Amino acid sequence: xxFDFPIPCAASLLQNRDEEDGGNxxxxxxxxxxxxxxxxxxxxxxxxxxxxxxxxGIAPSVIRHLGHLCPEVSAEIGMTLGLPVTAGDASLSExxxxxxxxxxxxxxxxxxxxxxxxxxxxxxxxxxxxxRNFNANHDRLLDGHAELRCRAVEEANALR
Numbered sequence: 001x002x003f004d005f006p007i008p009c010a011a012s013l014l015q016n017r018d019e020e021d022g023g024n025x026x027x028x029x030x031x032x033x034x035x036x037x038x039x040x041x042x043x044x045x046x047x048x049x050x051x052x053x054x055x056x057g058i059a060p061s062v063i064r065h066l067g068h069l070c071p072e073v074s075a076e077i078g079m080t081l082g083l084p085v086t087a088g089d090a091s092l093s094e095x096x097x098x099x100x101x102x103x104x105x106x107x108x109x110x111x112x113x114x115x116x117x118x119x120x121x122x123x124x125x126x127x128x129x130x131x132r133n134f135n136a137n138h139d140r141l142l143d144g145h146a147e148l149r150c151r152a153v154e155e156a157n158a159l160r
Contacts, residue, residue: 042054
C-alpha cells in the first residue's frame with residue numbers, strides 16, 4: 001500500500017510519538033531551532049518551497065542576525081567549516097553566516113528565497129507559525145527576539 005501523506009508529516013508524527021513515549025524533545029541551540037521553525041513555516045505557507053530549500057534559504061540570515069545569542073555554537077559551526085574563529089570574535093556571526101552560505105552554494109544546496117515569490121513583509125505573518133511549532137518551541141524559547149527573526153526572514157527573502 002503506498003504512503004499517501006507527505007514525508008514531513010510522517011517525520012513529525014514519529015517525533016511527536018517519540019516524545020509522548022518518553023523521548024526527548026528537540027532541545028538544542030537556538031540557531032537550529034529558529035532555522036527549523038522558520039523553514040517549516042515557509043514550507044507550509046509557500047508550496048513552491050521544500051523544507052530543505054527553506055532551511056538552506058534562511059540559515060545564513062538566521063546565523064547573521066541571531067548568532068550572537070549563542071556565540072559558542074556559532075564559533076563551533078565556523079570552525080567546522082574551517083574558519084579560524086572564537087566565540088569572542090566581533091564579526092563572528094557575519095563570518096559564519098557567509099561561510100554557511102558559501103558552503104551551501106558550493107554543494108548546490110543554496111536556494112534563495114527570493115526565487116519562491118514570497119511577498120515582502122511576510123515575516124510578521126510567519127511569526128505566528130514559528131511560535132506555534134511545538135517541536136521547536138515546546139519550552140517557549142523561541143518567543144523572544146521577534147524583531148531579529150523578522151529581519152532574518154526579510155533579508156533572506158531579499159537575497160538574489
